[in-house]
Amino acid sequence: MLKSLKPCGEPCCSNLTRESYCEQHMRTKPAYDQYRESATKRGYNSKWRQARLGYLSKHPFCVSCMMEGRRVPATVVDHIKPHKGDKKLFWDSGNWQPLCAPCHSRKTAKEDGGFKRLRTDHFLSL
Structure with missing residues (x-):
C-alpha cells in the first residue's frame, strides 16, 4: 500500500x-x-507526545521570548542539554524548556554549527 x-x-x-x-x-x-533514525526510533513516540503536551500545558510560553519581554506561546519542548540518545537525560524534565519553533530552530542551528551544516558527532553514533 x-x-x-x-x-x-x-x-x-x-x-x-x-x-x-x-x-x-x-x-x-x-x-x-x-x-539518522526516525523520530519515533529516537524516542519521540506517543509517550513523549503525551509528556510534551503535559509540560506545555504547565509551561505555555517560550522562555527565550519571555527573557526579551515577549509572551509567545511555546510549541516545542526542548532538551536544554542534547540527550544524544541517553534515555535518562531524554526523560529528565529538569533538562526540558518550553520554546517557540523559531527559537528552537535558532538554538538547534547554533548547537549544530549553523543551518545545513553537518555535525560530525552524530556520525559517531551511527
Whole structure:
C-alpha cells in the first residue's frame, strides 16, 4: 500500500511527497539527515507526545521570548542539554524548556554549527 502524499519537510516547499522530503530537497539534505533514525526510533513516540503536551500545558510560553519581554506561546519542548540518545537525560524534565519553533530552530542551528551544516558527532553514533 502506498503512503499518502504530504508536504515536503523543507520549509517553504510546496511539493508533495511520500517521503520526508521531495526529490529536489532529498538531494540537498546533509548526510546526517539522510541516515539518522526516525523520530519515533529516537524516542519521540506517543509517550513523549503525551509528556510534551503535559509540560506545555504547565509551561505555555517560550522562555527565550519571555527573557526579551515577549509572551509567545511555546510549541516545542526542548532538551536544554542534547540527550544524544541517553534515555535518562531524554526523560529528565529538569533538562526540558518550553520554546517557540523559531527559537528552537535558532538554538538547534547554533548547537549544530549553523543551518545545513553537518555535525560530525552524530556520525559517531551511527
